[in-house]
Amino acid sequence: MGTSPKAIQQRAEAGQGSMYHHFSGKPALALAAIERTAEEMTGRAEAQFSAAGTAKERLLAYLRRSRDVLRGCPIGGLTQDPDIMADPALRAPVTSTLAWLRGRIAGLVAEGVAAGEFDAALDPERTATAIVAVMQGGYVLARAADDAGLFEDAIAGILPLLGEH
Amino acid sequence: MGTSPKAIQQRAEAGQGSMYHHFSGKPALALAAIERTAEEMTGRAEAQFSAAGTAKERLLAYLRRSRDVLRGCPIGGLTQDPDIMADPALRAPVTSTLAWLRGRIAGLVAEGVAAGEFDAALDPERTATAIVAVMQGGYVLARAADDAGLFEDAIAGILPLLGEH
């Protein structure tokens, strides 16, 4: 398979020979790794989404929190792995994690619109999709240029959408 | 190596044995493939950027043109290939192509701002970075959900930034 499992597999503490007692094979190991990563990602995001403050404050805090940008998004990057995308079991957590993120942010945008924090003309779903896309694309641009600043620039570029100039 | 070369290499018309007359090895083949892809991408984009119409019209036409979304961006996706990112010669065209795109779009944004088509508060560089990021991220979201509509939604989500509601 591609990259994800190999890296984690052979750098694990125990030798790779004994690994087959815990996992039936590479897909099972990959699934465990992906689910673990997805839970970490959603857990951290949910902590900020459900913190104190207005919807706008929480959304901006999430967008501005520090990230290991040059490593790329550990979930979004899997989209490029043919082996993962070809296996429905491996693909499902990637699909659902990103869908959850979009939905959660759409809720925040709707909440902010209702509270008068955001332009009433904003479509919550599309805006949320654009926000998640800017982050995913920010990772791509930052990696391509080996410059984490491009992630920040991409985020800064859409902030006017949220009334931040 | 990862995915790009293998796919193109073994599906080529001539047997792989004779390939070593034209290319010294896999990196050379990959470089040719990447450069060819980059030229196609910049060529198509430039054709729309330098067409007739206002800056805003040309930018919107580029954003809305049909794409093979579910295949992902043939350049941006390379960002996820460790072998490509580890080789400066292979990485360079990926870096420069995306940088060119950002620069070209920043120019259009600046032109539109000067012409009064866009909000004067827009920062051309950051806005361009956000636009390219939304496209790159749109590919990611569309692939993750196996739904090209998410690419369209991501684009639609940033259009308010360009005065399109």
Next chain:
DNA sequence: GTCTATACTCGGATAGAC
């Protein structure tokens, strides 16, 4: 210049001792 055959290397998986 292109083909077939072959060799090398590495990731993935199994066997069996301990």
Next chain:
DNA sequence: GTCTATCCGAGTATAGAC
């Protein structure tokens, strides 16, 4: 339950005929 040794297959590359 973990280790070492070994096997298998795919991807990469070379040799040499035509």
